[in-house]
Amino acid sequence: MTRTVYVNGDYLPEGEAKVSVFDRGFLMADGVYEVTSVLGGRLIDFDGHAARLDRSLTELGMTMPMAAEDLRGIHRELVARNGVEDGMVYLQITRGAPADRDFAYPPQDTPQTVVLFTQNKPGLADSPAARTGIRVISIDDRRWGRRDIKTVQLLYPSMGKMMAKAAGADDAWMVEDGHVTEGTSNNAYIVAGGTIVTRDLGDHILSGITRAAVLRFAREAQMKVEERAFTIAEAQAADEAFITSASTFVMPVVAIDGAPIGDGTPGPVARRLREIYFEESRKAAS
Numbered sequence: 296m297t298r299t300v301y302v303n304g305d306y307l308p309e310g311e312a313k314v315s316v317f318d319r320g321f322l323m324a325d326g327v328y329e330v331t332s333v334l335g336g337r338l339i340d341f342d343g344h345a346a347r348l349d350r351s352l353t354e355l356g357m358t359m360p361m362a363a364e365d366l367r368g369i370h371r372e373l374v375a376r377n378g379v380e381d382g383m384v385y386l387q388i389t390r391g392a393p394a395d396r397d398f399a400y401p402p403q404d405t406p407q408t409v410v411l412f413t414q415n416k417p418g419l420a421d422s423p424a425a426r427t428g429i430r431v432i433s434i435d436d437r438r439w440g441r442r443d444i445k446t447v448q449l450l451y452p453s454m455g456k457m458m459a460k461a462a463g464a465d466d467a468w469m470v471e472d473g474h475v476t477e478g479t480s481n482n483a484y485i486v487a488g489g490t491i492v493t494r495d496l497g498d499h500i501l502s503g504i505t506r507a508a509v510l511r512f513a514r515e516a517q518m519k520v521e522e523r524a525f526t527i528a529e530a531q532a533a534d535e536a537f538i539t540s541a542s543t544f545v546m547p548v549v550a551i552d553g554a555p556i557g558d559g560t561p562g563p564v565a566r567r568l569r570e571i572y573f574e575e576s577r578k579a580a581s
């Protein structure tokens with residue numbers, strides 16, 4: 296089946312979809328994106344993703360191209376047309392395609408480029424990695440200073456994933472001024488003495504939609520949560536570690552820079568949070 300994608304108002308076979316070579320997303324990484332997971336054909340936490348999209352756009356002097364409800368409708372239409380049971384919907388909005396390349400922003404009335412496509416991932420919620428846990432390495436955080444905006448400039452995170460691969464690991468946690476910021480495409484957590492610790496929000500990390508949900512569920516389950524900086528040494532000495540993101544949900548981390556975390560297997564807090572996350576987010580899916 297040929298995948299149907301959405302470009303600026305049209306649903307098209309992926310081979311027919313086109314974006315200008317002058318698009319500022321292509322030339323300047325001048326755009327933002329969201330990834331919403333799909334489980335059982337329904338969108339997980341769409342409202343959270345729409346709210347963060349609005350914020351990312353506002354921070355860059357752009358606006359929502361349409362009402363959030365209309366965006367939800369396009370998400371649903373693509374999920375239906377492509378028969379996605381489990382997978383994700385990728386959405387990207389750029390500052391559009393002015394007539395020429397120029398560092399200055401184009402006039403405010405330049406039409407934005409709005410692209411959406413689906414990725415089919417059968418069995419997404421039952422990934423084997425969740426049973427074994429993943430291994431991470433630590434790398435310097437060399438990204439720009441506005442990581443709270445979900446921009447499409449993902450070169451350093453891509454480099455980080457390649458560094459992890461080269462080291463025989465699955466992913467990388469980034470470290471700035473001696474403290475972990477986040478994973479290349481996920482938020483990072485440790486569990487020590489029964490307390491869940493994750494980096495506090497600010498412009499140094501992305502405010503994960505999964506992070507917000509997981510912390511809310513953890514607090515509702517009377518688990519202790521601290522939002523603060525931690526070091527790699529503290530993480531290596533912790534009882535457990537895990538990551539969260541829209542595509543991995545809650546994923547246990549079993550080694551950091553080759554040092555096993557706890558007994559080197561997924562810990563009970565991460566496993567429980569993963570269960571609660573699926574239970575609650577499936578209930579609220581749209």
Ligand code: PLP
Binds near residue numbers: 478480
């Ligand atoms: N941090 C970074 C740098 C990310 O790229 C992502 C997701 O892509 C996350 C955190 C997790 O965010 P979410 O839970 O909204 O997927």
